[in-house]
Amino acid sequence: MKKYVEIFKALSDENRLKILLMLTYGELCANDIQEQLELTQPTISHHMKVLQKADLIRLDRRGKWMYYAINSQKAHELCKLVQEITTVCEARGCGSSQDCYNQQMKKE
Structure with missing residues (x-):
């Protein structure tokens, strides 16, 4: 983060x-x-x-x-983060916002 x-x-x-x-x-x-x-x-x-x-x-x-x-690689990473931030949890199939948060924290 x-x-x-x-x-x-x-x-x-x-x-x-x-x-x-x-x-x-x-x-x-x-x-x-x-x-x-x-x-x-x-x-x-x-x-x-x-x-x-x-x-x-x-x-x-x-x-x-x-x-x-x-730096196009960093620009793509930033776009991916913004997309994740703006994607509703239900669209990700996480089940709940806490599940989404937990999954994201495991990635870091």
Whole structure:
């Protein structure tokens, strides 16, 4: 569960959500992100560190430039979690909410 807490903390900022949406179109360097969001380089760097800590982005250093991309594996895990959260227990065939909770906790 703790890994999801970091993810949701990272997603709780408007600029970080904008960055992730920008990255859905493909990888970008920090300069591209900075220009589009009109933020300072230190601010972009901070947001990227938070996203990296949550494992939501991948980094690729090319010379002096750093390129960022969505970590698709983590994005799929997050989608699966949101789907589980929004699926009614009866649809899962658990029998009761307590059974659903117990099954989920065993997975963690």
